Amino acid sequence: MSLNFAAEEQVAVAAVRRACMLTSSVFNKLVKNETLVKGDKSPVTAGDFAAQAVVNTILGRAFPDDPIVGEEDANDLRVESGATLKNRIVELANETLTAELGIGEMAEWGLGPGQSRTADELLDAIDRGTYEGGRTGRMWTLDPIDGTKGFLRGEQYAVCLALIVDAKVQLGVMGCPNLPVDASNPDGPRGCIFVGIRGHGSKQLTMSGSDPRPLKIPTFADEELNFLESVEAAHSSHSFNDRVAQLLGIKRAPIRMDSQAKYCCLARGDGGVYLRMPTGVGYKEKIWDHASGSVLVEEAGGVITDSRGEPLDFGLGRTLGENYGVIAAGKAAHVKVLAAVKQAKEEEAKSKGNL
Ligand SMILES: Nc1ncnc2c1ncn2[C@@H]1O[C@H](COP(=O)(O)O)[C@@H](OP(=O)(O)O)[C@H]1O
Ligand SMILES: [Mg+2]
Numbered sequence: 001m002s003l004n005f006a007a008e009e010q011v012a013v014a015a016v017r018r019a020c021m022l023t024s025s026v027f028n029k030l031v032k033n034e035t036l037v038k039g040d041k042s043p044v045t046a047g048d049f050a051a052q053a054v055v056n057t058i059l060g061r062a063f064p065d066d067p068i069v070g071e072e073d074a075n076d077l078r079v080e081s082g083a084t085l086k087n088r089i090v091e092l093a094n095e096t097l098t099a100e101l102g103i104g105e106m107a108e109w110g111l112g113p114g115q116s117r118t119a120d121e122l123l124d125a126i127d128r129g130t131y132e133g134g135r136t137g138r139m140w141t142l143d144p145i146d147g148t149k150g151f152l153r154g155e156q157y158a159v160c161l162a163l164i165v166d167a168k169v170q171l172g173v174m175g176c177p178n179l180p181v182d183a184s185n186p187d188g189p190r191g192c193i194f195v196g197i198r199g200h201g202s203k204q205l206t207m208s209g210s211d212p213r214p215l216k217i218p219t220f221a222d223e224e225l226n227f228l229e230s231v232e233a234a235h236s237s238h239s240f241n242d243r244v245a246q247l248l249g250i251k252r253a254p255i256r257m258d259s260q261a262k263y264c265c266l267a268r269g270d271g272g273v274y275l276r277m278p279t280g281v282g283y284k285e286k287i288w289d290h291a292s293g294s295v296l297v298e299e300a301g302g303v304i305t306d307s308r309g310e311p312l313d314f315g316l317g318r319t320l321g322e323n324y325g326v327i328a329a330g331k332a333a334h335v336k337v338l339a340a341v342k343q344a345k346e347e348e349a350k351s352k353g354n355l
Contacts, residue, residue: 002199005163005171008063012161012173013193013209014105015058019051019159020175020191020207022096023145026050027154034088035152036076043148046085048072049126050092051144051159056125057097057117059140061110066163069141069318070129071288077123090119103209133287135167135315143288147259149232154178156261162291167315172196172292176261177207183270194264196296202267215300217330218269225333226252228262228271236276236325240344244275247340263293266328267300273337276326277307284319290326303334307341 026034026047034046052072059068077086094116101112110117117125131139143160151157156178163171174194181189191207194215203212227245230236241254255271262274274297278285294304294312305311307325314320327337 003170004200005197008163008171009173009195009197010104011058011062011109012163012171013195013205014102014109014111015055016159016161016173016175016193017102017207017209018058018096018099018111019055019144020177020193021099022051022054022092023047023151023157023159024177024191025095026092027151034085036085043152044072045145045148045152046088046092047151048145048148049074049077049085050089050096052129052142053089053093053117053122053125054096055142055144055159055161056128057093057122058109058111060125060128061108063138063140065138067131067137067139068129069131069133069139069287070126071143071286072126073130074123074126077126086119086123090117090122093117093122133315133317138163138165140164141288141291141314143260143286146289147261150258153258155231156258158259158261158264160260160288160292162288162295164287164291164314167313168198169291169295169314170198172295174260174264174292174296175207176259176264179261179264181206183265183268192264194267194292194296196267196292196299198295198299200299202296202299204264204268215267215296216269217267217297217300217302219330219332220272222249222336223251225250225272227254228265228274229254229256230262230276231256231258234279237279240277240348241275243344243347244337244340247343248336260289260293263296263328266302267296272329272333274326274328275307275337275341277341278325284321285323285326286319287314287317290320293328297328302328302330304328305334305338307345309338 147157159175306323
């Protein structure tokens with residue numbers, strides 16, 4: 001029987017839940033000087049930094065020897081021009097860390113009333129995320145706000161945390177504060193946590209970490225299959241997906257959604273296929289954008305590969321290296337989608353050759 005990572009699950013759910021509390025509370029209060037534009041032109045908010053500070057503080061206390069590959073670093077906060085943002089992050093992180101203990105949480109993880117941190121401790125916690133990754137040993141990977149653009153629009157985003165051991169994702173936890181608990185009731189309650197554990201299945205929990213509901217990807221009839229895809233056309237080609245859908249005879253419109261919430265929706269059967277086809281040459285997918293989603297989908301009975309049918313390689317460092325795009329779907333659907341993707345790519349290559 002495979003390890004069930006019970007202690008890691010308990011800590012990761014608590015960390016993700018705290019980070020979700022923080023991001024939800026910060027959303028309505030965001031002001032202009034709380035967002036920076038990073039070198040790669042993507043936005044980062046006080047919420048991204050503070051959520052990374054909170055999760056890394058908890059991981060640092062619970063598993064002090066585990067390195068972390070996190071999306072953010074504190075460089076911009078250590079300079080004079082970052083002082084206002086830094087103060088805000090310290091305030092947000094401490095507010096979150098010192099909140100009353102919730103289900104399954106422990107004071108030994110640095111949580112609860114009276115457990116404030118100094119600014120330096122919190123910046124150092126953010127920078128625990130600078131690990132370069134690699135093929136051997138244990139490491140965590142964190143995206144404190146995946147889908148920052150969705151977060152800023154008040155739409156979908158996810159706090160994503162995964163444990164990788166010897167390049168294989170063993171545990172994935174995702175918090176989706178804006179996701180309807182039940183897709184058939186889109187105006188109903190929102191906010192859920194998803195957990196996938198290698199060899200032990202996938203489940204959906206409430207935002208407080210209770211009431212586990214096992215997840216299994218349904219087998220879709222061809223006419224019922226539909227796509228989950230990025231909102232941002234620059235992250236994944238909408239027109240390519242349209243062509244693949246056409247080749248498969250899919251009639252239903254794609255569901256566009258930011259972040260790894262797409263993997264959560266796939267795992268619970270809201271959509272049948274997640275297809276991500278890069279638009280830019282040279283973009284390398286980041287491990288924190290796919291680690292937790294990949295184990296969630298596999299443990300819900302699905303298959304995930306890149307667009308060539310190759311397994312995703314989490315052992316190459318901070319990126320997925322030469323993996324190109326992503327196809328995730330139930331077993332039977334994956335075979336069909338991969339064949340259609342190959343055909344669409346051949347068509348594209350031919351039409352380029354004919355220009
Ligand atoms: N040119 C590009 N191609 C593919 N992915 C990109 C990209 N630029 C940014 N991204 C990634 O796409 C993620 C969002 O995915 P999605 O489009 O599925 O919502 C971003 O995560 P962050 O929002 O954490 O920066 C970022 O890592
Ligand atoms: Mg991301």
